[in-house]
Amino acid sequence: MTAPSIAIVGAGPSGCYLAQALRKQWAEARIDIFDRLPVPFGLVRYGVAPDHPGTKAVTRQFERLFERDGIGFHGNLTLGRDFTLDELREAYDVVALATGLAADRRLGIPGDDLPGVYGAGALTRRLNDHPDEQGMRPDLGRRAVIIGQGNVGIDVLRLLSKPEAAFEGSELSPEALAACRATPLARLDIVGRSSAAEAKCDAAMLRELGRLAGLSFHFHATLPAPESVEDQAVSLRLAAFHELAERHTESHTESNGCQIHFHFGWTPEAVLGEARVEAVRFHGGESGRETLELAADSLITAIGFAQHDPDLPGAPDAPRPDDQGRLAPGLYCTGWLRRGPRGTIPENRQDARAVAATIAADLVADRAERPLGRPGAAALPAAAIARATDFAGWKRIQAVEAAEAPAGRLCRRIPDLARLLEIAQATPVGGP
Amino acid sequence: MTIHVIYGTETGNAEMVADDLVEALEGDATVTARDLADFDPAEVAERDFVILVSSTYGEGELPNSAQPFFARLEAQAPDLSGLTFATFGLGDSFYETFNHGSRTLADKLRELGAIELGERGVHDASSGELPGEVAVEWLKGLLGAHGARIMAGEATAEAAS
Ligand SMILES: Cc1cc2nc3c(=O)[nH]c(=O)nc-3n(C[C@H](O)[C@H](O)[C@H](O)COP(=O)(O)OP(=O)(O)OC[C@H]3O[C@@H](n4cnc5c(N)ncnc54)[C@H](O)[C@@H]3O)c2cc1C
Ligand SMILES: Cc1cc2nc3c(=O)[nH]c(=O)nc-3n(C[C@H](O)[C@H](O)[C@H](O)COP(=O)(O)O)c2cc1C
Numbered sequence: 001m002t003a004p005s006i007a008i009v010g011a012g013p014s015g016c017y018l019a020q021a022l023r024k025q026w027a028e029a030r031i032d033i034f035d036r037l038p039v040p041f042g043l044v045r046y047g048v049a050p051d052h053p054g055t056k057a058v059t060r061q062f063e064r065l066f067e068r069d070g071i072g073f074h075g076n077l078t079l080g081r082d083f084t085l086d087e088l089r090e091a092y093d094v095v096a097l098a099t100g101l102a103a104d105r106r107l108g109i110p111g112d113d114l115p116g117v118y119g120a121g122a123l124t125r126r127l128n129d130h131p132d133e134q135g136m137r138p139d140l141g142r143r144a145v146i147i148g149q150g151n152v153g154i155d156v157l158r159l160l161s162k163p164e165a166a167f168e169g170s171e172l173s174p175e176a177l178a179a180c181r182a183t184p185l186a187r188l189d190i191v192g193r194s195s196a197a198e199a200k201c202d203a204a205m206l207r208e209l210g211r212l213a214g215l216s217f218h219f220h221a222t223l224p225a226p227e228s229v230e231d232q233a234v235s236l237r238l239a240a241f242h243e244l245a246e247r248h249t250e251s252h253t254e255s256n257g258c259q260i261h262f263h264f265g266w267t268p269e270a271v272l273g274e275a276r277v278e279a280v281r282f283h284g285g286e287s288g289r290e291t292l293e294l295a296a297d298s299l300i301t302a303i304g305f306a307q308h309d310p311d312l313p314g315a316p317d318a319p320r321p322d323d324q325g326r327l328a329p330g331l332y333c334t335g336w337l338r339r340g341p342r343g344t345i346p347e348n349r350q351d352a353r354a355v356a357a358t359i360a361a362d363l364v365a366d367r368a369e370r371p372l373g374r375p376g377a378a379a380l381p382a383a384a385i386a387r388a389t390d391f392a393g394w395k396r397i398q399a400v401e402a403a404e405a406p407a408g409r410l411c412r413r414i415p416d417l418a419r420l421l422e423i424a425q426a427t428p429v430g431g432p
Numbered sequence: 433m434t435i436h437v438i439y440g441t442e443t444g445n446a447e448m449v450a451d452d453l454v455e456a457l458e459g460d461a462t463v464t465a466r467d468l469a470d471f472d473p474a475e476v477a478e479r480d481f482v483i484l485v486s487s488t489y490g491e492g493e494l495p496n497s498a499q500p501f502f503a504r505l506e507a508q509a510p511d512l513s514g515l516t517f518a519t520f521g522l523g524d525s526f527y528e529t530f531n532h533g534s535r536t537l538a539d540k541l542r543e544l545g546a547i548e549l550g551e552r553g554v555h556d557a558s559s560g561e562l563p564g565e566v567a568v569e570w571l572k573g574l575l576g577a578h579g580a581r582i583m584a585g586e587a588t589a590e591a592a593s
Contacts (some may be wrong), residue, residue, distance in 0.1 A: 016536055017444070020444070052526070053557075053560070054524035054525075054526050054556075054557035054558040055447075055524075055557070056445050056561070057524075057557040057558075058444070059447065060445075060562055060563070061443070061444055061445055061448050064448070075591050112444055203491065204491070204527060207528075233490075236491060345442050346442035346496070349442070349443060410560070
């Protein structure tokens with residue numbers, strides 16, 4: 001069978017894994033990945049915490065798709081702005097959407113739009129120097145509340161309270177840190193709806209907190225004994241909570257670092273305040289009928305992500321994929337866009353491989369109705385092609401970011417979109 | 433004789449290492465790369481050599497794709513005394529259980545009678561090094577020390593022809 005031309009929108013992990021799986025299927029196919037930014041890798045660059053460089057190392061694997069396996073990268077092109085979905089489907093035999101879910105899910109309670117309420121997605125983008133958030137100067141004050149105890153909530157907790165010296169060897173830029181930590185936080189309350197046993201964070205994330213100097217941990221609930229549960233992940237999580245709690249009693253002397261308070265089993269009810277956040281009210285607790293009111297200068301929500309584009313899956317009136325990722329003949333979706341905002345990088349690999357298998361099977365089954373042979377990027381609007389950046393452009397950005405690394409950092413991310421584009425679009429030395 | 437490069441992975445780094453090892457070995461031997469999820473030790477012939485590549489997850493556990501394989505070894509306890517192998521692990525020194533996954537697998541194979549050659553290679557995701565490059569360097573060291581024994585099947589065939 002002749003190879004199809006394939007467009008993937010979104011260069012995050014799911015888009016990259018899909019390209020990888022499709023390349024194994026068709027050595028000869030033209031496969032192009034589009035992204036709205038001139039830099040690839042989605043949330044691996046802009047979500048994964050800047051002090052977890054090991055997790056970001058998966059990008060070395062993705063880079064070779066573009067460097068060795070003939071996958072095209074077309075950056076600075078936004079679906080819906082530079083080309084329509086119909087135009088893309090005219091140009092390519094197969095189109096797959098892998099645009100993720102970037103909008104912070106809102107609490108949906110009174111006061112959730114008061115000044116001083118921030119989404120964890122926006123905040124972690126700010127901490128990762130995402131161009132979209134350069135205007136963001138979060139004013140967290142002395143006391144912040146975090147709602148949500150998943151790994152993202154714990155990432156935020158750590159990034160806001162970790163002693164500055166401990167960021168040695170990370171990718172966190174001094175500017176981003178200064179913008180988010182203008183005043184040192186004296187107290188952070190992290191509140192979850194679930195019990196300690198059912199909290200959504202991994203034990204390794206909690207143990208990492210325990211290794212940080214200067215923090216003290218306070219638990220506003222009795223923690224079940226780790227031995228009392230069968231499930232190993234739960235038991236390890238409880239053990240990690242106990243270690244944090246014991247560490248507090250041992251050290252006793254209040255350090256001048258941040259105090260961290262864990263609350264379990266509370267449902268948010270209202271964000272209180274006149275002109276900005278002053279407190280957050282919850283109900284629940286051990287009896288289920290108690291009320292908790294926490295004073296706060298700011299509130300960070302880490303309760304998941306949603307679709308902001310009304311035309312894409314996840315939006316209320318948008319088409320939904322079937323359970324194999326099909327949206328329409330020749331149109332597929334994968335990753336967070338397909339499954340919702342759950343799951344780590346490995347789950348996107350599984351997902352992308354399954355969708356690649358569906359695409360391959362459909363091409364055999366639909367051969368008669370959908371002849372192949374669409375030409376690819378050349379058939380896109382000329383204005384779009386003119387503004388696209390390529391993978392060599394990203395490599396130039398990467399080289400500048402490495403060269404400009406401040407002391408104790410692996411790189412200095414370029415946060416300014418205009419500068420990213422200037423470097424990506426510069427005519428290479430010795431080029432035409 | 434065949435060299436089987438078998439890998440256990442979640443995010444695909446071990447698969448990439450396996451591909452690089454295959455590329456480095458091609459020409460010198462018949463080499464195949466296979467996910468542990470689809471691998472049965474019964475396929476290995478007496479003179480074959482196995483290179484085991486695995487990452488580590490959770491609390492020092494095996495990656496998903498290696499778990500069914502490990503469970504099968506535990507349940508069936510096959511006699512692997514004809515098997516020689518070497519191990520390359522991927523992990524992240526950020527975790528206290530650095531590279532425990534590859535160690536668990538290697539220990540199991542040895543327990544079932546297989547013979548491990550050379551030192552276990554390791555890649556640390558926090559090092560910034562390319563996994564494939566570290567692995568190919570390790571392979572050179574392995575072949576330098578044990579190449580003759582590993583390629584013995586090949587060498588005998590050549591001598592005969
Ligand atoms: C704060 C945070 C921390 C995380 N930490 C970890 C971790 O430590 N370990 C882990 O395994 N997982 C982590 N995850 C989860 C992981 O990031 C996701 O599983 C994964 O990134 C989802 O991949 P995706 O490709 O579906 O989406 P994304 O990574 O979001 O990629 C989507 C891509 O599409 C592009 N795009 C969006 N709209 C358009 C458009 N209209 N046109 C063109 N391009 C577009 C975006 O620029 C982006 O590059 C974290 C997630 C978050 C939010
Ligand atoms: C959730 C998670 C847990 C991990 N646990 C460990 C661990 O306990 N020990 C270790 O050495 N590496 C650990 N790692 C790091 C991986 O083994 C490393 O990133 C490796 O390169 C992944 O290879 P793979 O893509 O083949 O799965 C962990 C990674 C993740 C994402």
